Amino acid sequence: MASSSNQMKVVTGEFGFVLQDVPHFNDYIPDLPTYPNPLRSNPAYSVVKQYFVDMDDSVPEKIVVHKDTPRGIHFRRAGPRERVYFESDDVHACIVTCGGLCPGLNTVIREIVHSLDYMYGVNKVLGIEGGYRGFYSKNTICLTPKVVNDIHKRGGTILGTSRGGHDTMKIVDSIQDRGINQALLLDQVYVIGGDGTLKGAAVIYEEIRKRGLKVAVAGIPKTIDNDIPVIDRSFGFDTAVEEAQRAINAAHVEAASAENGIGVVKLMGRYSGFIAMYATLASRDVDCCLIPESHFYLEGKGGLFEYIDKKLKENGHMVIVMAEGAAQELLAAKNEQDASGNKLLQDVGLWLSQKIKEHFLKPNKIPITLKYIDPTYMIRAIPGNAADNVYCTLLAQSAVHGAMAGFTGFTSGLVNGRHTCVPFNRIIEKQNKVVITDRMWARLLSSTNQPSFLGPKCMDEARKEGETPNTDTTTNEIKST
Ligand SMILES: Nc1ncnc2c1ncn2[C@@H]1O[C@H](COP(=O)(O)OP(=O)(O)O)[C@@H](O)[C@H]1O
Ligand SMILES: O=P(O)(O)OC[C@H]1O[C@](O)(COP(=O)(O)O)[C@@H](O)[C@@H]1O
Numbered sequence: 001m002a003s004s005s006n007q008m009k010v011v012t013g014e015f016g017f018v019l020q021d022v023p024h025f026n027d028y029i030p031d032l033p034t035y036p037n038p039l040r041s042n043p044a045y046s047v048v049k050q051y052f053v054d055m056d057d058s059v060p061e062k063i064v065v066h067k068d069t070p071r072g073i074h075f076r077r078a079g080p081r082e083r084v085y086f087e088s089d090d091v092h093a094c095i096v097t098c099g100g101l102c103p104g105l106n107t108v109i110r111e112i113v114h115s116l117d118y119m120y121g122v123n124k125v126l127g128i129e130g131g132y133r134g135f136y137s138k139n140t141i142c143l144t145p146k147v148v149n150d151i152h153k154r155g156g157t158i159l160g161t162s163r164g165g166h167d168t169m170k171i172v173d174s175i176q177d178r179g180i181n182q183a184l185l186l187d188q189v190y191v192i193g194g195d196g197t198l199k200g201a202a203v204i205y206e207e208i209r210k211r212g213l214k215v216a217v218a219g220i221p222k223t224i225d226n227d228i229p230v231i232d233r234s235f236g237f238d239t240a241v242e243e244a245q246r247a248i249n250a251a252h253v254e255a256a257s258a259e260n261g262i263g264v265v266k267l268m269g270r271y272s273g274f275i276a277m278y279a280t281l282a283s284r285d286v287d288c289c290l291i292p293e294s295h296f297y298l299e300g301k302g303g304l305f306e307y308i309d310k311k312l313k314e315n316g317h318m319v320i321v322m323a324e325g326a327a328q329e330l331l332a333a334k335n336e337q338d339a340s341g342n343k344l345l346q347d348v349g350l351w352l353s354q355k356i357k358e359h360f361l362k363p364n365k366i367p368i369t370l371k372y373i374d375p376t377y378m379i380r381a382i383p384g385n386a387a388d389n390v391y392c393t394l395l396a397q398s399a400v401h402g403a404m405a406g407f408t409g410f411t412s413g414l415v416n417g418r419h420t421c422v423p424f425n426r427i428i429e430k431q432n433k434v435v436i437t438d439r440m441w442a443r444l445l446s447s448t449n450q451p452s453f454l455g456p457k458c459m460d461e462a463r464k465e466g467e468t469p470n471t472d473t474t475t476n477e478i479k480s481t
């Protein structure tokens with residue numbers, strides 16, 4: 001009997017152990033047959049001592065504990081299981097990419113196709129073109145290891161992507177019956193996307209479960225902004241921080257070569273300033289980093305202009321890095337949305353550059369040279385770097401192992417350096433943000449020497465925000481560092 005549940009599957013144990021488990025076919029389809037995992041006879045893995053993951057293995061969400069604290073929340077460890085719920089020859093899988101571009105998308109596609117084929121012998125994999133709407137209005141591509149062999153060297157996604165177009169019923173109808181003349185069910189759906197995409201995947205999973213279909217929905221979290229919670233970091237983030245250095249270097253060279261030169265660099269980060277924060281910390285040439293989580297003001301004591309005046313007096317030049325979502329509250333609201341319902345932002349880099357120029361046109365002010373660099377789309381469009389490519393490979397493999405083992409309604413994700421399966425409910429629950437009362441933001445302030453722009457009232461508010469339930473202070477530090 002099919003049943004529907006959008007509640008999290010929670011298992012509790014001794015000493016406050018909590019497993020936020022992922023759904024499984026067995027939860028809503030009884031008596032399914034299982035098969036030995038084909039990896040058993042794969043020569044590449046035969047030497048591994050304990051290749052299959054124990055059903056009970058779990059990974060803690062928080063690793064900093066005190067001797068008396070309960071064991072806390074855990075996630076199911078990802079990896080191959082002894083028994084699988086699909087016969088390789090019967091499996092039809094599909095892959096879709098949605099939302100904005102991110103370095104590493106093609107690597108994830110490549111590695112899903114390779115893992116399905118080389119590890120599990122699954123060779124019927126469809127690429128859905130153009131994001132969610134591709135399920136019902138576009139063509140599909142047959143993805144074979146040969147077709148995807150070189151794609152990790154290219155930026156973007158070979159499948160194309162889009163915003164909007166999420167129609168749950170049409171998508172699930174198309175998953176349930178892709179055949180024109182003969183019924184064909186897609187057994188495994190791999191969805192690569194950000195917070196919006198994974199909210200979409202969660203409702204697709206719910207509808208599939210309601211219909212009692214044996215279809216695994218597995219997500220691979222994609223966000224260049226690193227705004228997805230729970231996981232250590234998102235793929236493409238490392239590449240973005242590295243590529244941002246080129247823009248910051250250029251801004252620094254331009255600023256340092258001019259008299260009273262100011263370089264302004266805008267980086268991506270709609271609601272979360274992680275790229276700006278890490279790019280600033282990596283560069284050491286940045287004098288001021290502005291992010292959405294930390295409000296600032298321009299005029300008066302302790303404001304940005306006072307700091308710029310001081311920096312130019314001391315050094316004769318300065319570099320400002322800002323996340324695109326910073327200071328939006330200071331700009332006239334646009335009140336427009338993209339096709340997915342995301343608020344369209346004003347160009348804060350242009351706005352700030354203009355404001356700085358106006359400030360230095362006032363009487364008794366020094367002449368300045370300001371250069372504004374917007375590398376945002378150039379950063380997003382490159383292929384993943386080496387570290388991200390390895391990370392993408394493991395995320396893809398974890399998703400494939402999970403789906404083959406009958407898990408569904410989950411994303412793969414790195415938690416405290418271990419690969420896990422995280423239920424959709426947790427991944428879409430909230431956004432990951434820089435917590436400005438945590439040590440990482442303090443490290444940034446001490447590296448740039450910029451003012452915190454926070455009065456005592458804002459400090460109190462920020463502290464309260466940092467104390468909200470589920471805010472794991474280590475998240476802010478890109479957990480594994
Ligand atoms: N709350 C939601 N429910 C269902 N689908 C959604 C939701 N939010 C976004 N989507 C769909 O997910 C896809 C990507 O969302 P978007 O916000 O543009 O990018 P991202 O997934 O990178 O955050 C779009 O096709 C959009 O229609
Ligand atoms: O491609 P668009 O529609 O211009 O969107 C730009 C936005 O996409 C992003 O790169 C990624 O956002 P998503 O993860 O929501 O797709 C943001 O940093 C940026 O604000």
Ligand SMILES: [Mg+2]
Pocket residue numbers: 099194195196
């Ligand atoms: Mg998003």
